[in-house]
Amino acid sequence: MSAATSNPQAPVVELAPFRGGRRWVVGGGAAGLVFLILTFIGMAVSPREAFYSYLVAFAYWCGIAMASVILLMIFHATHARWMTVLRRPVEVMAASVAIFLLLFIPLAIGMKHIYIWVDPPADLGREALRLLAHKRPYLNPTGFVVRAVAYLLVATFLSWRLYGWSLRQDKTGEVALTQRQRNLGAGGLPFIGIAISFAAFDWLMSLNPTWFSTVYGVYFFSGSLVASLSLLAIVTGMGRARNVFGGHMTDEHTHSVGKLMLAFTCFWTYIAFSQLLLIWIAGLPEETPFYITRFGAGWAWVGALLIFGHFFLPFAALLSRSLKRNPFRLGVVAGWILLIHYVDIFWLVMPSLHPEGFSLHWTNVTAFLGVGLVAIAFAVSRLRGRFAIPVKDPYLADSFRYRP
């Protein structure tokens, strides 16, 4: 470290490294493992139900982690300064994507219980079998696993590189590290964008292997990003209540997170509606099956719930300025969005198993809690012993006095 490379005007932050979160890491991690083991037992007892439940949970939590990587990279790519004080939680959420390399193993094992293309049954119909044979070079078990590992490695590399540089800056204060973060943030976006799109194609869209929607990847991304921002609102709200950020995070920052939640709620709605309108108005037989199943009597009310719960309710609530500036009330809306995002992923996956209508299996709950608690425990463990804000970031002072 030399005077030439560090920032002489950096504010002096009197903040000890983060030592909390022990309960989340130990207690949460242990509980998560118990729930995962219960889910694995479920996989032995009723494999189809349990593996589908696990896929919902995996897509939900991994989507949030991958969307957090994208969020972090957008912050860097746009040279955003306001968010410096709350960047550490985003970095930690992004870095947690590594654990999904491990959590993917059950999916690789249980593939044949989930995806019809692994071993297409002969009674599928001549046309469908011909299509699946045509898609075989892409949709095959080896390719599925190799690609999934590749998506997760791309996300892990980007998030760990960015987080690593950020942590190094905590010690050295090198300004050059900020430039590197910005370069990688911008340059890596196409790769992570392709990774999350194809992850959605592989993990979720291939549940109906003869069906396709080109906007599916963006749909998955947009929902995941709303959920990621909601989780950020809750995490930063809890951090503020426990004084983790040393009082440097203010209502202005909370307000801006709320604004992003509102914007991406609209984005999700826009994508969801575009997909519906284009398929509905064209009415082509190869595009409609997805919606025919979901417009059926057993699933229609879930779709209606999504329209109201994933758009109208959060949209109306987030229009309020005073709500967005109140960490607790924003946290309540964020909690609701996290819940309804689960319904969204559930609605994407489960009709493939139960086309006749909605049904909930106990493994839905255990898989959700198992994957979630393990991922959260891993994320919190990434933060322990580090500073809760990037203490030597050259733009920290700008972030402290942020007034939009």
Place this chain on the structure above:
Amino acid sequence: MSAGHEDSGFVARRFVVAEFATPEALLAGTRKVREGGYKDVDTHTPIPIHGLEAALGLGRPKIPTIVLCGAIAGICIAYSMIYFCNVIDFPINVANRPMHSPPANIPITFELAVLLAGGSSFFGFFTLAGLPKPYHPIFESEQFGRAAIDAFFLSVELPVGADADRALADVRAAGAASAELVHESER
């Protein structure tokens, strides 16, 4: 210069225009002048200054409510118009879809909501700001042009019959570097 002309019944509005050296001085001065009981206080600065709205006691802006009303009006107008055209006035069978097909109606409904929301924010702002306003008495001040360049001004409209000298003394006491009295021109 007299404050009015008895023959036409015109009473010139009077303003105290005070210049402050720094934004901080302006903020403090604004608070002090308002605490002194002056009602029609305004500030004029070349750059946005955080905290001035609070110092002026402006409260929350009304624009968001106007925009929301505009958006809701747009939704109602568009949807009812499409419904009237497609279902009541001129039903046409398109690919055997129901006459009332909500997905097809959403884009127009959204567009009109955005159009009227945007229009109401623009015209709402104009109306609330009292624009267009080709003349304002404060421009009678020679110095005031600098409010667009490098000076921080505070203006107080004096009620009819108020003591101008006392007002001038009050704004100087509140930290103004200079203060003058301007009269509305009769033209």
